[in-house]
Amino acid sequence: LDSHTHTPFSRSAIGTFFQQRPLLTNPFTQDALLRAYLQRHLPVRGVQEELMRFGERVVCEVEALGRQCELNPPALQRYDPWGRRLDRILTCDAWAHLRRISAHEGLVAAAYERTYGEWSRVFQMSKMYLFAPSAGLYTCPLAMTDGAAKVIETLGMPARKAFERLTTRDDKRFWTSGQWMTERRGGSDVSSGTETVAKRQQDGWFKLYGFKWFTSATDADMTLTLARVTDEHGRTTPGSRGLSLFLAEVWDSDGSSNGIEVQRLKDKLGTRQVPTAELLLDGMNARLLSEEGRGVASIANMLTITRIYNTVCAVAAMRRIVHLSREYACKRSAFGKLLKDHALHVQTLSRMEVETRAAFLLTMEVCRLLGREENRSASEREILLLRLMTPVAKLYTAKQAVSVVSEGLESFGGQGYIEDTGLPSMLRDAQVLSIWEGTTNVLSLDVLRSIEKSSGSVLQAFFSDERLQPAEASPALRPALASLRASLSALKRFCETAASRPTGAIELSARDLAYSLARVYMGALLVDHAAWEHATHTDVYTALRWCDQDVCPVVSRDAAGCFDPQTTAMDSALVYDG
Ligand code: UCC
Ligand code: FAD
Known part of the structure; x- marks a missing residue:
């Protein structure tokens, strides 16, 4: 007998067991909540078919392109072989292909075509x-492209040609935009941090x-960017009042850059697919x-x-x-059974699912409000809610994403840590x-700015939501409703007493207040969804699970004295101990 056929770990055989990998399948068919949400709110013929088709394209085409972008990050070609300055950013073919797909699929255009009226944003963002x-x-350039189109539209179309290029489906004409705000002194505090100056030219343009x-x-x-206009003595106005918004094309018609030197590309933890650079504007x-x-x-x-x-x-x-984790749990065995049959593992996955569903409903709600605002069908209350819930949704879901994705990596065990997966x-x-x-x-x-600027109207809009009413009829949802109502009253009391608090207390409560607004609103949306006539028992279960937790941390932390301005000295002592 040949010993190789019987010795599994000999040179010619590296063992007989190979774990099957998690398989990505159509993300639309996999997503029960997205399909239900659209069935409820946008039951228009063609929408589900379109997303089904696009979901298939994502699996068969986009997925491989995205991976290529990760593996072939952009490079900076600073000089040509003869020493001339080029400052050319080289991206891979897959990046260019994603640009074409984005244009053809109307990933930005769909928002401005407004085929589905006030639901156009929900449709567009479902695709996104x-x-x-x-x-x-590639969503990064698309976000800024869409944002630039929105600015131009809001300002009354001062740059119609640019707008048309940003919102076209024709890939030959399609433009993407940048958003250049951050400078060395400040990315958050843009108003103090911006040193860029704009010198008026005789033709009315600026350098x-x-x-x-x-x-x-x-x-x-092209890009939108901020700069300070100089007066005839070269002086500028400091702070926010000195900042103006400019539009610049990045490249001149001969292909040379428009007074821009690329200093270097950033060496980043992630987003390696995206060229992020430091730019010197030298007469742009x-x-x-x-x-x-x-x-x-x-x-x-x-x-x-x-x-x-x-x-x-x-x-x-x-x-x-979650999609990949649950798929993997059907293939991976440990301790004699599949992961999906380990109650503790499934509990972990179900907690990730609850977070994802809550985040999804909040996201779609913000998209719905945006769509209504753009369709001019939003009430004053909805416009206020959009203003309040945009930063709330962004800050809260970003934190959830880090935590859920991290948990998700762990669900693959060691393989979750391995690059080529x-x-x-x-x-x-x-x-x-x-x-x-x-x-x-x-x-x-x-x-806080949105609350202050609206003299509290954004909070009135928040508290006047009547979405919980229909759920009264559902006995199964009673515990969730009771928890939400209690949280809402406590949150309202907190907000009402805010003005009388000592200086500094409100700032200290800002993060917990934002988290509370997010969690309470997510709870209300989950309950509302679970009260829908076609809701399933898992929708009810999700609402109950979400409302089980402390949905109003600002109130519990307030009770613990966390927002007393005197804690700042102790916080500081703790941080700088030693
Ligand atoms: O980070 C970037 C990444 C680009 C990549 C794209 C990725 C897209 C996602 C894709 C996912 C894969 S671009 C840089 C982003 N930078 C920031 O987000 C800046 C962060 N800092 C802030 O947001 C600050 O709060 C500032 C810069 C807005 C603060 O500025 P000021 O000047 O100190 O603020 P003021 O004085 O309070 O506000 C000035 C005016 C006021 O209006 P008026 O004058 O009418 O009273 C404010 O009400 O601006 C108004 N305002 C707002 N209006 C300020 N913030 C807002 C707002 N959020 N909404 C409406
Ligand atoms: P800082 O403002 O110095 O903040 C440091 C810390 O202080 C943060 O934790 C912050 O929360 C905290 N902090 C600041 N102010 C306060 C306060 N008042 N109270 C409490 N805490 C505070 N910018 C662009 O303009 N265009 C781009 O295209 C762009 N692309 C980017 C791509 C990547 C990959 C990254 C990482 C950043 C990019 N940025 C871009 C910059 C980004 O927007 C800024 O880094 C971000 O807004 C934070 O600004 P900062 O880096 O100056 O941090």
Whole structure:
């Protein structure tokens, strides 16, 4: 007998067992909640077929392209062979292919074609949600492209040609946009941090001089950026009032860059597919888009869109990891049975699913509000809610994504840590979601800004939601309703007493307040969904599970004295102990 046929670990045989990998299948057919949500709110013929078709394309085509982008990150070609400065960012073919697919599929255009009226954003973002986890972060340039189109539209079409290019389905004409805000001194505090100056030219255009410290998808065709207009003595106005919004094309008609030097590409933890660069603006020709001094307020419309994309991409990442984790649990055995038959493992997966469902409903709610606002069918209350819930949804889902994706990696055991499974990049890419487009604390303060600026009307809009009414009729939902009602009353009391608190207390409560608004709203949306006539027992179970937890941490932390300004000294002592 040949010993090789009987010795499993000899040289020619490396064992007989090979674990089957988790298989990605059509993300639309896999997603019970997305399908139910659309069946309930957008039961239009063609929508489900379109998403089914697109889901198939994501698996068969987009997934491989996204992976290629991860494996072939962009490079900077600074000089040509003869020493001339080029500053060309080289991206892989897959990146270019994703651009074409994005244009053809109307991933931005669908929002502006408004085929589904007030539901057009929900439709567009449903597509984006299917696309995002496979698309190698091509969602990043799309977010900024959509945001730029939104700014132009809101300002009354001062750049119609650019708008048409940003929203076309023709890949030959399609433009992507950048969003260059962050400078060395500040990415959060843009108003103090912006040093870039804009010098007016005789023809009414401007030349910009400055240094943009983080610019993503720097291969864009155009960008929106902030700068300070100089007066005839070269002086500028400090702070927010000195900032204006500019539109610049990145490349001149001869293919050379528009007064831009790429200093270097960033070496990043994740988002490696995306070229993120440091740019020196050395006389970049640009046109003023906003009124002078209205730069921050004008670019805020872009921030609304990019923050909503961030939210969509966060929940999409969660859904993808749950999809793969549950699939793997049907294939992997340990201790004599499949993982799916280990109650503790399934409990872990079900907790991830609850987080994902809550995040999904909040995300779609924000998209619904945006769609209504754009269709001019939103009530005043809905416009206020959109303002309040955009930062809330962004900050909360970003944190959920890091936690759910991290848990998801663990569900593959050691394989979750192995690069060529493609899983680790999901965690790396999730980590950015809470940093860019405003960090958690900065967005928590934006929530306070929205409350203050509206003299509390955004909170009135929040508390006047009558969505819980239909659930009264469902005995199964009673515990969830009771918990939500108690939390809502406590949250309302907290907000009512806010004004009388000592200076500093409200700022200290900002993050917990934002988390509470998120969790309570998610609870209400889960209960509302579970009260729908076609809801399933798993919808009811999700609502109950969500409302089991402390959905209102601002109240419990307040009771523990966490927002007493005197805690700041102790916090500081603790942090700097030793
Ligand atoms: O990070 C980036 C990444 C790009 C990659 C794209 C990824 C997309 C997602 C894809 C997923 C895969 S781009 C850079 C992002 N940077 C930020 O997010 C900045 C973070 N910092 C802030 O948000 C700050 O809060 C600032 C910069 C807005 C603070 O500025 P000010 O000037 O100190 O704020 P003020 O003075 O309070 O506000 C100035 C005006 C006010 O309007 P008026 O003058 O009419 O009273 C505010 O009400 O701006 C208005 N405003 C807003 N309006 C400020 N924030 C908002 C807002 N969020 N919505 C509406
Ligand atoms: P800082 O503002 O220095 O913040 C540091 C810490 O302080 C944070 O934890 C923050 O929460 C906290 N903090 C700040 N202020 C307060 C406060 N008032 N109260 C409490 N806590 C506070 N920017 C662009 O303009 N365009 C881009 O295309 C772009 N792409 C990016 C791509 C990547 C991969 C990354 C990582 C960043 C990108 N950025 C981009 C920059 C990004 O928007 C900023 O990094 C971000 O807004 C934070 O700004 P900062 O880095 O200056 O941090």
